[in-house]
Amino acid sequence: MRNLVSIDDLSKQEILDLIEHAHKLEDEPTTDLLKNTVVAHLFFEPSTRTRLSFETATLRLGGSVIGFSDAGVSSTSKGETLEDTIRVIAQYADAIVIRHPKEGTAERAAKVSTVPIINAGDGANEHPSQTLLDLFSIQKTQGKIDGLHIGLAGDLKYGRTVHSLVKALQHFDVSFSCFAPDELTMPEEYRQYMPAMREFTHLSENIDTLDILYMTRIQVERFPTPADYNKITGSTVLRKEDLSGCKETFKVLHPLPRVDEITLDVDTHQAAYYFQQAKNGVFMRQAILAMLLKETEQ
Numbered sequence: 001m002r003n004l005v006s007i008d009d010l011s012k013q014e015i016l017d018l019i020e021h022a023h024k025l026e027d028e029p030t031t032d033l034l035k036n037t038v039v040a041h042l043f044f045e046p047s048t049r050t051r052l053s054f055e056t057a058t059l060r061l062g063g064s065v066i067g068f069s070d071a072g073v074s075s076t077s078k079g080e081t082l083e084d085t086i087r088v089i090a091q092y093a094d095a096i097v098i099r100h101p102k103e104g105t106a107e108r109a110a111k112v113s114t115v116p117i118i119n120a121g122d123g124a125n126e127h128p129s130q131t132l133l134d135l136f137s138i139q140k141t142q143g144k145i146d147g148l149h150i151g152l153a154g155d156l157k158y159g160r161t162v163h164s165l166v167k168a169l170q171h172f173d174v175s176f177s178c179f180a181p182d183e184l185t186m187p188e189e190y191r192q193y194m195p196a197m198r199e200f201t202h203l204s205e206n207i208d209t210l211d212i213l214y215m216t217r218i219q220v221e222r223f224p225t226p227a228d229y230n231k232i233t234g235s236t237v238l239r240k241e242d243l244s245g246c247k248e249t250f251k252v253l254h255p256l257p258r259v260d261e262i263t264l265d266v267d268t269h270q271a272a273y274y275f276q277q278a279k280n281g282v283f284m285r286q287a288i289l290a291m292l293l294k295e296t297e298q
């Protein structure tokens with residue numbers, strides 16, 4: 001049985017296979033591959049895109065969805081352990097997609113589950129399905145991943161999307177520029193995956209040479225105190241005027257939600273790709289479900 005707890009659960013070849021499958025699903029999104037299959041979506045933390053795109057992906061594959069999007073309505077609020085919740089839901093569903101504010105929760109779920117676990121974000125740790133749709137988006141817009149110069153901007157400390165992304169990009173020949181305030185730079189444990197990396201504080205310092213700029217939201221919910229957040233809010237902002245010297249093929253990605261880190265006038269620029277990126281998420285999540293559930297059957 002396969003899980004997708006960390007992006008490390010996949011080999012480079014499997015990542016490339018998922019991208020290829022997502023491409024195919026874009027041409028023909030509706031199948032009955034998951035007919036008579038139930039996928040549970042357990043969201044202990046707010047979500048719009050991840051939950052709804054996983055649910056859409058399940059429905060497009062002919063499966064059915066169960067779950068909750070508010071931890072307060074599940075029995076964990078009565079004191080049930082996560083392990084017991086997972087043991088029971090694994091009796092109802094053929095796969096479990098889980099998001100939780102605490103790092104390591106998807107791993108804990110995988111230890112007791114009898115069905116595949118998909119990590120839809122565990123605290124500041126990882127968000128592997130987002131990374132796969134990000135790679136799909138990079139491949140689609142640039143026609144390749146190798147050889148690219150990728151910028152990561154915003155909250156590189158608490159942002160789980162960039163943590164999974166740099167781990168996945170270790171398989172490819174890319175260089176990085178990081179743009180973050182001193183308080184939110186990339187944690188040491190992820191730097192080993194980024195041998196070619198330069199650091200800047202402001203986007204204007206090195207945006208012109210980028211192929212991709214991956215913007216992120218400052219993760220207010222992970223700051224120790226509101227004062228810590230207030231100190232750095234608004235520190236890394238992309239404005240339309242920043243894009244004037246960028247490459248023709250340059251694209252801006254963002255996992256969304258956006259708060260104020262990309263000004264609205266960027267949305268109509270040809271480099272803005274974040275809404276298409278969200279659309280790509282459904283095809284990639286279809287590919288992920290197909291891979292995990294098909295392999296389980298064998």
Ligand code: NCD
Pocket residue numbers: 049050121127130160161216217255256257
């Ligand atoms: C991201 C997340 O939840 O980590 N959102 C998403 O899944 N698209 C990014 C964020 O919340 O800032």
